Amino acid sequence: MRIIAGEMRSRKLKAPEGMDTRPTADRVKEALFSILGSRVIGARVLDLYGGSGALALEALSRGAHSAVVCDVSAKACAAIQENIDALHCGGRAKLLRMKDTAALAALEKQGDAFDLVFLDPPYRMSTVPICRAILDGGLLRGDGMIVIEHARETPPDIPPPLRQTDHRTYGAAGLGFYERENTEGGNGL
DSSP states (O other), rough: BBSSTTTTTOBBBOOOSSOOOOOOOOOHHHHHHHHGGGTTTOOOEEEOOOOOSHHHHHHHTTOOOOEEEEOOOOOHHHHHHHHHHHHHHHTTEEEEEEEHHHHHHHHHHHHEEEEEEEEEEOSSSOOOHHHHHHHHHTEEEEEEEEEEETTTSSSSOOOTTEEEEEEEETEEEEEEEETTTSSSSSOOO
């Protein structure tokens, strides 16, 4: 696993030990960031099920302003922190070791809002409550986007007012791109 492009290109990333995480394949990550394009530049990023932190760190390498990476697993958080330290981006990356709902509540309390939210939850988990918490907590900026990685055969359920703007499949994985229905001046894909 590595950073694909940008200022930290080709730098290796550590993955957490064990089978509890499912790192995003390089080709899926490359496709994801190709689709996002310049939308990443200057973005504030939330990677809610961080695993290794690869998506947030890739975003930082490609010009994102800052990133918050969350995971509940001690092994994942150890790998994420090691990657943040190895890439010298501690000033732009923040790690939260807590459950998804607790992380969202803490971020809401701090008044944080994000341009890009990456969700790569366990494949059988419903994304409706998490998306609802992101929207209700004001954590997605007006023209922000949520990107969800999911099992190819089971696209995520999404609550209104989110709408799918793009969807791609790569082997067993799918990527869904979601924005608010009534986003004025949004970038769209």
